[in-house]
Amino acid sequence: MQMIEAVIKPHKIDAVKQALAKIGILGVTAVECKGFGRQMGHTERYRGAKMDVGFVPKVLMKVCVKSEEAQKATSAIVEAARTGEVGDGKIFIYPIAQVIRIRTGETNEQAL
Amino acid sequence: MQMIEAVIKPHKIDAVKQALAKIGILGVTAVECKGFGRQMGHTERYRGAKMDVGFVPKVLMKVCVKSEEAQKATSAIVEAARTGEVGDGKIFIYPIAQVIRIRTGETNEQAL
């Protein structure tokens, strides 16, 4: 199994979820995060004090899939999350040693 | 070493922490997250506009353990986090290449 971690633009979360659903992947865990990279932040100003906020809001989606589905899932995410502008984000794929479903104790592919 | 990532119901965090403590594991890092899976979300309604909130609040607990302790830790988590209802969550186990304690620079098992 592999864990796909995708850092995406927050407003793309819906599209990505649906793209995954279309290929049969229904489990997702999402975390709000802040990204720093090529995409610029913005400036705020309070009583003349300028503040450059470099971190940009992103969402980190974690999707665990069978290794053979990783490619398909990755393509689906890329397609759904892409806007073509800087800051679209990255996908990181980790090897996973084991998966367990807490409710039933099932493991690995049965647990997904 | 291995990293145990457990997605659990938020109100189980205390029980899980204590279960880990009982087997001697005292370090934990927790992140609030939202989960999407078999468990249903809820509906809110504002001036007649219904909104189905599909994501359910979860907590992602990260516990790094020596490989030989992984099994024991996993069992402890499963037992503490289980309610038997849909949405109890999942555990993902990652291989870890290296661990460093920032304060001292100690590495790997010394660092845990």
Next chain:
Amino acid sequence: MQMIEAVIKPHKIDAVKQALAKIGILGVTAVECKGFGRQMGHTERYRGAKMDVGFVPKVLMKVCVKSEEAQKATSAIVEAARTGEVGDGKIFIYPIAQVIRIRTGETNEQAL
């Protein structure tokens, strides 16, 4: 490639980011989290009811680097994040199977 996950004190995030920048690493994803370990929490009191808050606010920084840069990056983080007091945090290094830049579809080292 490797994913460096550093759990650090929140006020060190700026220093760490700059230390990484100095060695040419510009991409970072940060998540707010709560840590439990040797460092103590604090007590709050509302109408006489004492509440011990054991979790301490931390930041989880994720930095993906080429394997050969991992050592340099880790050292930079350790140096920037260290205060010498309990609670400075830990670094976990994960192997990464693949990286993809969503915008362009580039993979692996090109994607960083």
Next chain:
Amino acid sequence: MNRASLARYGALVAFFGLGVSTTHAAEPVQILDPSHINTGDTAWMLTSTALVLMMTGPGLALFYGGLVRRKNVLATMMHCFILMALVSVLWAIVGYSLAFDVGNPFIGGFRFAFLRNVGAAPAEYAPTIPHTTWMAFQMMFAVITPALICGAYAERMKFSAMLAFSTLWLLVVYCPLAHMVWGKGGLFNSSMGGAIPAIDFAGGTVVHISSGVSALVCALVLGRRRGYRTHPMPPHSVVLSVIGAAMLWVGWFGFNAGSALHANALASAALINTHFAAAAGALGWTFIEWIKGGKPTVLGAISGAVAGLVVITPASGFTLPIWAMVMGFTGGVICFFAATTLKHAAGYDDSLDAFGVHGVGGTLGAILTGVFAVAAVNLPVGFGNTTRLGLIEGNTTTVLHQLIATGAAWAMAAVGSVVILMIVKPIFGLRVDEEDEYAGLDLSQHGESGYNIEDAFSATYAGGGATLLSGNERDSAALVGSTHG
């Protein structure tokens, strides 16, 4: 106090205990000539009416709303808000009449039902303002009193049960009590023919004891919140509570100084007593907390101010600033112990300390009013021709009467609340079920969340997990599953 009067009390107490209604036929409430209306008094009373409404909403709604957990903030504010609506309508229909029409010493009649005979011409209760103004001013008291109780059942009572309870409580507890203390011919009325004249300038017994004691009953009957004493339940926003407390303080000027019913020196005296008691109460609680617990908390300071306000309420138009400060300070200290030591020792879960502050503070205030009342400030007709009113002036009768009135208020509130809860329980059920309590009342009772601010870009983000189904699209009730994950 001579033997005759002792006998009289005995008789009346027995009377009361038996619930036998007196046959004493009092004169009806006089309606005076509209030419007595004074614009200054009217201006002040209209303002006071607005101030007292502001106490319930937003004042109390904020004070209480901040103290609950995030998942119950709206439900708690809703208690206050819906009572602004519900009680007002009940008041118009029959509440005002039951409280202020002449009836027997225990309850009024129906002459003012549906606000008949409540018009421009002043009633004798307040001879220089329109009858409608007096009615409206009193209405705001009727609104806030049941709202105070919700501090005890917060975070677990069903909305329907809360509506039913409040409706019955208003009619069965509040109106009779208001009648007994303030209504013409009421048992304890000190200026209009009460048999046992007691003094309560602005509602120590009527408002605070009644709500506080009922709160205790609710806390006991409903039982503790799930997780009480095993899980911490910190206030989700003391910030909201500070705003609320400050608005309560300001609004209390209308409550107490408005109870003078004139824009005169008595109103002014009530205002400064109120203010000094609040100030001293805040200092008292902060001080005792500082020396006992290590830190002067903000929640302590605001709780102390409210305690001081509660304590001074019955005395505000009867005492001097120096005694007001003593009363306020004492209130701050005593209520601190009530809300901390007493509550924890006894083990009941009075979520927001409605009993600890209003019950204890109200009782303390009612008694201390008998101690610190000063005849030179304000001498009600019922006390005859004397120069001594409070215990400090050497009058023991007043304290005794205060104790009797306090006991009566305790009894009525306790018995009334128990009975009402027993009636409501089988019909509506009192508590939400376990899942709903975990999910929070906002979601389970009202289908809303207090805050949707998880993300600076919440709308787009939420878009990931939510789908808009408005208008006549499919009704996805099926989707509404477990929410307490």
Next chain:
Amino acid sequence: MNRASLARYGALVAFFGLGVSTTHAAEPVQILDPSHINTGDTAWMLTSTALVLMMTGPGLALFYGGLVRRKNVLATMMHCFILMALVSVLWAIVGYSLAFDVGNPFIGGFRFAFLRNVGAAPAEYAPTIPHTTWMAFQMMFAVITPALICGAYAERMKFSAMLAFSTLWLLVVYCPLAHMVWGKGGLFNSSMGGAIPAIDFAGGTVVHISSGVSALVCALVLGRRRGYRTHPMPPHSVVLSVIGAAMLWVGWFGFNAGSALHANALASAALINTHFAAAAGALGWTFIEWIKGGKPTVLGAISGAVAGLVVITPASGFTLPIWAMVMGFTGGVICFFAATTLKHAAGYDDSLDAFGVHGVGGTLGAILTGVFAVAAVNLPVGFGNTTRLGLIEGNTTTVLHQLIATGAAWAMAAVGSVVILMIVKPIFGLRVDEEDEYAGLDLSQHGESGYNIEDAFSATYAGGGATLLSGNERDSAALVGSTHG
């Protein structure tokens, strides 16, 4: 209604349609002797002025601010706040004069421009208070009216366009309408020589219809928010909205009871009518929602209260509490359907239901005022010597006049708003561009965030991502890039 009067209406309606100004020369507004000033009336009117200001800020700012998404909260509050500033200055320069100087039946003259002749001596509009007090009281109405409209264009209008629109709207729609209804010699003025006497105690047509209908026009002309009906847009903090609604309720006492211009029984009657209508409105909306949708929402209760307040506004000084409750309840129910079924069926995006509540509620109120007005409560001079005012008393003329006035207000608001938007659009552009809408108006229009509370240790944390560039350091405009990531 005889034939002569019919003819008169016909002529005047034609007149109005053609926009031909009448040549009717009315007497100028009389300035009375300062010795008529009554301190009680003045006290109440100063207080009312403060209360009505409080309705806009913080009341409406909170009510609306809570309903938008987090990224637009400051911009929405700013609409209210900046109008407190902008409209006041316009009012001093020429607005007050256009509304209240005698001119023709459609608009006033310039005698009071720059507040000339507005001093201590009372004007005949309000003979017992200083002219300045009357002017100030009216100013607060002029402030809140355009602020109500922002509920329709919230979350997407450019700040510059909003300023331009509001300026023109005040002068072109509000001032003439206020003149027609309340100005001496105004077309619909019922006590100072209007040709078609209509009644509007505190602003049903002038304030609510005008703002509500203009809101509809804005919603239609600007178009929907991006993502409307595909992405959910939940209120970011119903908590703020509850506070705001409660403050509106309290402030409305100044709005309606203040419109009596005296601290008298009429003010008191207006106050209780206002209160009962709000209460009934809250119950009405909650009730219909409960039986239709399953849950009584908090947002529903507060919306209903506001709807009740809107509906009673024109009738508050003309009817009895019982009818006030009927009107309020009806308002709660009807506005529920307007803000839910009607809006969704029609498909326009009236973000915060400014039309659904103020337009629909205002129209309903204006008409029902003609139904439920009671001559014994308040009979304006313009209705002559009669004992029948409303339809329930058998007078059909009043309702007819109300319908005409309502139609006129609709027409003026609709036509005026369209024209103004057409003028503003080419100059400033009406909507922010797509990126700015995603990023939110707070950042794009004002360069600020409503909340910086991501972390309990936000300052140190934010330090990680932000660099302070104050004073005369480099201007990093270049860094201000895309923010809607």
Next chain:
Amino acid sequence: MNRASLARYGALVAFFGLGVSTTHAAEPVQILDPSHINTGDTAWMLTSTALVLMMTGPGLALFYGGLVRRKNVLATMMHCFILMALVSVLWAIVGYSLAFDVGNPFIGGFRFAFLRNVGAAPAEYAPTIPHTTWMAFQMMFAVITPALICGAYAERMKFSAMLAFSTLWLLVVYCPLAHMVWGKGGLFNSSMGGAIPAIDFAGGTVVHISSGVSALVCALVLGRRRGYRTHPMPPHSVVLSVIGAAMLWVGWFGFNAGSALHANALASAALINTHFAAAAGALGWTFIEWIKGGKPTVLGAISGAVAGLVVITPASGFTLPIWAMVMGFTGGVICFFAATTLKHAAGYDDSLDAFGVHGVGGTLGAILTGVFAVAAVNLPVGFGNTTRLGLIEGNTTTVLHQLIATGAAWAMAAVGSVVILMIVKPIFGLRVDEEDEYAGLDLSQHGESGYNIEDAFSATYAGGGATLLSGNERDSAALVGSTHG
């Protein structure tokens, strides 16, 4: 201005400089017959008292609370709230007497200590309202003034030090200054025998210069917050600040129009001047920020409104609306530069711009009052029989007196504050230590958090990390470790 008067100033200034107390024996404050009490005036003054209290809490508490970082929100609100308590008690004990009893030109005596002789009968300061009302109204001014200073020491001062500082400051700076300007026989009193009659209708020198200059001293003596200018310190909730600013605006009607002490045309004039200055101030700051910095900020608009209110305060009962607008606009622009350019250039850390707004705005206002005062509006007895009051009317003396009074207020505030801080420092220490500053004052000083809203299910979630230890269980002080991780 003739030579004799010049000599007189010289003598008095020398006098003042030397701190020599005059031996001038003034008549004691007259207590008038209660029959002079006017209900309308009393109604307005009771209302104004409530409004001014509302300015401190919740008004200022919100305004300041929103501007600090999240970790200091409660501590900042606490400053305001605890001063409502502390100052009130001090005022009763001796503050009022020191300010308003007759003593020498610099300070009052002890005749009113413990509120002796402060009863129903009016004092000559305010002949138509109870003495207690006047005392209470003035008390609210004494409450807000030290509260304004906390804008300068916010986010770093120890709570104990803050209490000590405020106590001494009230007695040593505020009371003497209030006496000099408003007390009978005070040096600058313009209607009751001041040697150098200056005008300050509602507290330009007494309230704003004194607090603003003391704020500057605090900022300089305490030093900058840790991380100032290297870490950004954005307001944690401009939303709260907007609410607070709006409440300040509304409350200021009580502050300024209440200072007329009657419900009359002068009160009305003060009210409209106040309103127009606030409006113009908001426009001024927004305008200059827009053309200088690119964006009109919401924080700018509210800051400008407050600046306008500050500037108009001394002039509110002495000038005309048109000048009020000029003053307000100027204030908005000047204070913008003070809070941005000046502060950054000078490098001091006046956290919330207490000096930038109140010090600079107050000084500007005091001087401009001498320019724009109009004899026809209000001519104090002390100016004798003249038709010229302000510089625009050709009177140069008034401006001169204003400058002297301003200088005196600066000197007293600066010297007094430095001395007090020097006394407090060795006893309590002024600043919290480094760890506590990082952790935030809420936790370190009060053991509380402003918000516990991290999670929609915070209680259960927090349960993961917290254990409830209530009652007399173990005191886990040991657990309270480092919190600034």
